[in-house]
Amino acid sequence: MTETGQYNFAYLDEKTKRMIRRALLKGLAIPGYQVPFASREMPMPYGWGTGGVQVSAACLTPDDSFKVIDQGADDTTNAVSIRKFFQRTAGVDVTEHTGEATVIQTRHRIPEEPLREDQILVYQVPIPEPLRFLEPRETETRKMHSLEEYGLMHVKLYEDIARHGSIATSYAYPVKVEGRYVMDPSPIPKFDNPKLEMAAIQLFGAGREQRIYAVPPYTKVVSLDFDDYPFEASKADHPCALCAATHTYLDEVIIDDAGGRMFVCSDTDYCAKRRAEGHTGTMGTPMNEDAA
Amino acid sequence: MIQIENVSKHFTLHNQGGAVIPVMQDASLSVAPGECVALVGQSGAGKSTLMRMIYGNYLSQAGRILVDGVDVANAEPREILELRRTTLGYVSQFLRVVPRVPTVDVVAEPSLNTGNDVDQARSHARSLLSRLNIPERLWALSPTTFSGGEQQRVNIARGFAYDYPAMLLDEPTASLDAINREVVLSLIEEAKERGAAIIGIFHDEAARARVCEREVDVSAFTPEVA
Amino acid sequence: MIPLLKVQDIAKTYGGRIGCTDVSFDLYPGEVMGIVGESGSGKSTLLNCLAGHLVPDRGQVLFDTRTEGLKDTVRMSEPERRMLSRTDWAFVHQNPRDGLRMGVSAGGNVGERLMAVGARHYGDIRAEALDWLGRVEIANDRIDDRPSAFSGGMQQRLQIARNLVTGPRLVFMDEPTGGLDVSVQARLLDLLRGLVRQMGLSAIIVTHDLAVVRLLADRLMVMKSGHVVETGLTDQVLDDPQHSYTQLLVSSVLQV
Numbered sequence: 200m201t202e203t204g205q206y207n208f209a210y211l212d213e214k215t216k217r218m219i220r221r222a223l224l225k226g227l228a229i230p231g232y233q234v235p236f237a238s239r240e241m242p243m244p245y246g247w248g249t250g251g252v253q254v255s256a257a258c259l260t261p262d263d264s265f266k267v268i269d270q271g272a273d274d275t276t277n278a279v280s281i282r283k284f285f286q287r288t289a290g291v292d293v294t295e296h297t298g299e300a301t302v303i304q305t306r307h308r309i310p311e312e313p314l315r316e317d318q319i320l321v322y323q324v325p326i327p328e329p330l331r332f333l334e335p336r337e338t339e340t341r342k343m344h345s346l347e348e349y350g351l352m353h354v355k356l357y358e359d360i361a362r363h364g365s366i367a368t369s370y371a372y373p374v375k376v377e378g379r380y381v382m383d384p385s386p387i388p389k390f391d392n393p394k395l396e397m398a399a400i401q402l403f404g405a406g407r408e409q410r411i412y413a414v415p416p417y418t419k420v421v422s423l424d425f426d427d428y429p430f431e432a433s434k435a436d437h438p439c440a441l442c443a444a445t446h447t448y449l450d451e452v453i454i455d456d457a458g459g460r461m462f463v464c465s466d467t468d469y470c471a472k473r474r475a476e477g478h479t480g481t482m483g484t485p486m487n488e489d490a491a
Numbered sequence: 492m493i494q495i496e497n498v499s500k501h502f503t504l505h506n507q508g509g510a511v512i513p514v515m516q517d518a519s520l521s522v523a524p525g526e527c528v529a530l531v532g533q534s535g536a537g538k539s540t541l542m543r544m545i546y547g548n549y550l551s552q553a554g555r556i557l558v559d560g561v562d563v564a565n566a567e568p569r570e571i572l573e574l575r576r577t578t579l580g581y582v583s584q585f586l587r588v589v590p591r592v593p594t595v596d597v598v599a600e601p602s603l604n605t606g607n608d609v610d611q612a613r614s615h616a617r618s619l620l621s622r623l624n625i626p627e628r629l630w631a632l633s634p635t636t637f638s639g640g641e642q643q644r645v646n647i648a649r650g651f652a653y654d655y656p657a658m659l660l661d662e663p664t665a666s667l668d669a670i671n672r673e674v675v676l677s678l679i680e681e682a683k684e685r686g687a688a689i690i691g692i693f694h695d696e697a698a699r700a701r702v703c704e705r706e707v708d709v710s711a712f713t714p715e716v717a
Numbered sequence: 718m719i720p721l722l723k724v725q726d727i728a729k730t731y732g733g734r735i736g737c738t739d740v741s742f743d744l745y746p747g748e749v750m751g752i753v754g755e756s757g758s759g760k761s762t763l764l765n766c767l768a769g770h771l772v773p774d775r776g777q778v779l780f781d782t783r784t785e786g787l788k789d790t791v792r793m794s795e796p797e798r799r800m801l802s803r804t805d806w807a808f809v810h811q812n813p814r815d816g817l818r819m820g821v822s823a824g825g826n827v828g829e830r831l832m833a834v835g836a837r838h839y840g841d842i843r844a845e846a847l848d849w850l851g852r853v854e855i856a857n858d859r860i861d862d863r864p865s866a867f868s869g870g871m872q873q874r875l876q877i878a879r880n881l882v883t884g885p886r887l888v889f890m891d892e893p894t895g896g897l898d899v900s901v902q903a904r905l906l907d908l909l910r911g912l913v914r915q916m917g918l919s920a921i922i923v924t925h926d927l928a929v930v931r932l933l934a935d936r937l938m939v940m941k942s943g944h945v946v947e948t949g950l951t952d953q954v955l956d957d958p959q960h961s962y963t964q965l966l967v968s969s970v971l972q973v
Contacts, residue, residue: 333818346796350803350833354818354825357832360839361822361861425839505961506968547950549957568936568950569745589910589932590903604914 209256209289215239219257219411223402226413231376232344233327238409248281248306249406251323255304258319258402259285264292266300271308271450271465278306295468307370309391311447311469314399316416322385324405327412329373329383349381352423360428369433375421376414384420390434390448395420437462441483442473492657492688493522493545498554498564500544501714514540518554518712524656527679527689529703532710538692541709542659545690546581547571558657576604580655584662586634586646594637594645595620595630601653612652619648623674640666651678658682660691664698676702719781721746721887721919722767727776729766735943736762740776742938742948746886749913749920751934751951753927753966759943760923761891766791767921768808768889769798780805780887803833807880811892813872816879817864823850823875824860830883849878853908870901874908881912888920894929906932927970931955939963 207213215237222236241249259265265285269278273295281304282293294300297310304321314320330340333351343351352373359367372389376382384395385403395401401414414420424430435449440461447469449462461482464470474483500515515537522528530538543549544564545556551564559578561570575581580601588597598616603609620630623644629637634645643666650658660679664672672695679702682689693699699706720743729736737759744750752760765771767778769790779787780801790798802808810816817826827846828836836842847857853874855867864872873893880888893909894902910933913920922933930937930951937954939947939962947960958964 333821346799348799348833350829350831353832353837354821354829357828357839357842358822358825361824361843424837425842426837427840502957503959505964543956548952550949550953550959568948568953569748571950572748572935587931589907590900591907 206288208261209259209285209291210242211239211253211256215253216257219253222411223254223257223413226402226411227400227415229380230414230418231374231380231382231412233410233412235409236411238406241406243280243284245407246325247277248304248323250404250408250411251304251306251321251406252281252284252404253406254321254402254404254411255281255285255302256289258302258321259289259291261289261291263301264294264299265289266294266297266303267305268303268308268310268466268468269306271310271448272467274467296472297466297468307386307388308448308465309387309394309397311464311466312472313394314397316398318399320397320399320401322387322401322403324383324385324403324408324410327383327403327405327408327410329371329381344380347379349375352381353425356423356425356428360425366424366428366430372430373423375423377419378421381423382412382414382420388434388448389422389430390432392420392422392430393432435462438480439464439470439473439483440480442470442478443480443483444470444473444478492524492559493520493690494555494557495520495541495545496555496557498541498544498551498556498712499714500540500549500551513714515544515551515712516714518709520707522657522688522690524686524688525683526705527683527691527703529699529706530690530692530709531699531706532708532713536708536710536713538709539661541712542581542661542690542692546575546579546659576601578656580650580653580658582647582650582658582660582663584643584646584665586642586649588634590635591633593631594625594634597634597645598648598652601649605653616648616652619652620645622678623648624671640668640671643667644671647675647678651682654682654685654687656687658687658689660689660693662692662694664693664695672698718745719787720744720779721748721781722921723777723779723787724767725777725779727763727766727773727778729762729771729773735759736771737766737940737943740945742945744887744919744921746919747917748936749918749922749934750936750938751930752921752923752938752940753925753930754940755925755966757942758940760940762943763940764889764891764921764923768806769802770808803830804883805886807883807885807888809873809876809880809888809890809893811895813864813869813876816876817872819863819865822861822863823855823867826864826875826879827882830879834883845882846878849882850875852912853878854904868901870897870905873897873905877905877909877912881916881918884916886919888918890920890922890924892924892926893922894924894926902929909933927955927967939966 222234226234241252267278267282269275285291286293297312302319306323328340330351333355334340356366370388371383371386372392374382374384398416400416403412422430438445441463447464450465452461454461496519498518501511501513504510532538544551547563556563561574595613595616599612602612625644634642647663663675676698722744725741727740728738740763754760766773777789778791780790782788824846827849828842831842855871864875894905934951937951938945941962947963955967958967
């Protein structure tokens with residue numbers, strides 16, 4: 200049941216999409232630089248991914264295959280509603296399989312499966328300014344970016360070590376893009392940071408803050424750290440209870456009220472694929488193809 | 492070493508109807524290395540004023556005051572500071588220090604300022620303090636709470652902590668007991684022996700007679716009151 | 718000898734009102750200059766013009782840079798001036814809240830300038846921060862406390878440590894002891910004097926407190942209504958003031 204007759208393709212009008220594309224191109228030309236854009240009101244509240252939705256709308260073509268992940272999962276409210284939104288307003292194919300998608304909108308994760316050159320990964324960003332928590336003045340943070348004064352970013356990491364004995368920042372871990380701009384990679388776990396150097400185009404949209412930024416394919420993305428406290432892409436030290444993977448980012452799931460818990464892949468599609476391939480964890484059952 | 496030529500000074504009191512008070516006129520004198528000259532004259536004649544002018548503490552309106560070749564009457568502040576650091580010492584009647592600084596450091600400061608290391612400066616300071624009979628238990632305390640006589644001796648120790656080639660001594664033996672007076676006089680004699688040029692004000696005539704080669708009566712420089 | 722700072726004919730007006738005008742002086746390495754005057758005399762305006770916080774309408778502020786010698790800081794590029802202000806310059810504010818990051822620990826506050834110039838070894842940064850906390854007499858175990866948990870005097874000492882950690886050559890101080898009670902003031906003055914001597918710092922101190930300049934400053938500049946009315950050796954200006962305003966200022970100090 201598509202409603203493309205009532206809405207322009209992918210909801211936004213063409214002029215708005217053009218405006219967003221210009222911002223995207225500028226962002227790609229200056230990797231990591233926050234480009235201001237005229238964020239529109241979307242038919243969903245701020246905080247639900249309005250920035251990412253606008254970027255996706257500007258990127259989608261009728262031939263695309265669209266996937267939405269929310270903290271790794273395709274079946275949470277947020278993911279389902281955004282997927283449905285584009286299904287209805289753009290009539291594009293949707294998929295839950297990373298390999299089949301051409302545009303993937305994500306909140307808080309990068310898929311485990313390496314992305315290809317013909318894919319676009321769109322991030323939803325709540326607060327695009329990595330310096331914000333230490334420097335509240337926008338005029339000052341802009342100046343700091345333009346003059347490459349990034350000492351403050353390390354103050355944040357210093358505070359972490361002083362307080363916790365190690366860099367405790369575990370998500371939205373700041374990175375330096377192509378040796379120039381310091382960027383907030385959105386609240387992805389720092390486990391995902393090494394994956395920021397990838398073949399696909401990465402676009403970041405912050406709706407409320409009206410900022411777009413981008414990382415072109417194969418761009419150098421370095422996580423900030425200290426010589427004696429190097430960056431570590433940490434994860435829970437367990438195998439996935441369902442697919443036995445030891446190299447994926449895990450969610451901790453409480454399974455009873457007696458302290459019982461299990462760790463499972465946060466990337467549901469990846470986990471399902473592994474189980475289909477025959478990997479089975481301690482609490483998993485072999486995947487039944489019919490149930491998929 | 493110290494040569495004063497036709498120096499004059501007056502105070503202008505702008506806030507008291509612009510009254511001009513002449514205090515010094517055509518003062519001239521010179522002091523050679525190893526010589527001690529006493530300034531004499533009745534109270535108010537301008538002994539301390541002249542001494543302060545030599546130290547650069549008071550401005551001179553005319554004339555030249557040469558100390559080791561530097562004309563204090565016309566020098567830049569930093570030249571005077573350099574002169575005070577390396578050449579010209581001054582023992583005033585009042586001790587002015589930063590609160591909280593231990594006595595031993597107060598005394599060591601002139602020596603530290605000329606680049607001596609801390610241990611050397613402190614050990615010299617300690618020997619001067621003990622020579623001037625300041626009890627050792629006081630060395631680590633600030634002199635601000637000391638008695639008048641103790642403060643005076645700390646001030647003297649500070650003045651002799653560095654071997655200045657030229658020295659100004661304003662009543663160095665005042666309010667001292669016989670033993671300490673003797674110590675101060677021998678310090679002055681030692682300074683002369685190493686070649687210091689000294690100008691002093693001594694009310695203590697016996698002391699004056701013992702250490703001074705000459706007397707200069709500053710009344711001669713007191714302007715006629717118009 | 719080349720002056721560290723050469724100020725030529727600085728003027729700053731606010732609309733028709735004079736902030737400061739006709740100010741020229743040379744400051745040599747190791748010299749501490751006090752600027753005194755009552756509120757509104759233009760001393761803070763002048764300090765802000767010198768430190769690059771305000772753009773003067775006229776005049777030059779030449780600083781002896783490490784690589785290019787005397788260079789006009791008013792007309793140098795902003796990145797260059799900002800670089801100076803976190804390396805060779807330091808600015809101690811009257812209110813420590815203006816000079817500290819209140820949400821960052823003491824160690825982080827001291828370490829910020831180091832990190833700003835590229836320090837990337839946590840252990841070294843922390844060791845340096847500890848050393849500096851010691852020098853300003855803040856106990857080592859306070860390194861991870863935030864300045865909001867410190868007394869006013871400690872905050873001011875922390876601000877000084879934060880400023881001096883990169884070994885600046887010129888320190889601007891705006892009423893550094895204002896707002897502190899006298900015993901704390903004395904301690905701070907002693908500390909500043911020691912640091913100035915040990916590090917061979919040059920400093921420009923703005924204050925209305927004549928006792929502070931007597932103890933800290935080699936030279937004095939007296940300002941009134943935006944003009945410099947008298948300059949000279951500190952003790953000379955205070956003991957033998959020439960200008961009527963200076964005489965009034967000196968005679969107005971309450972004796973204790």
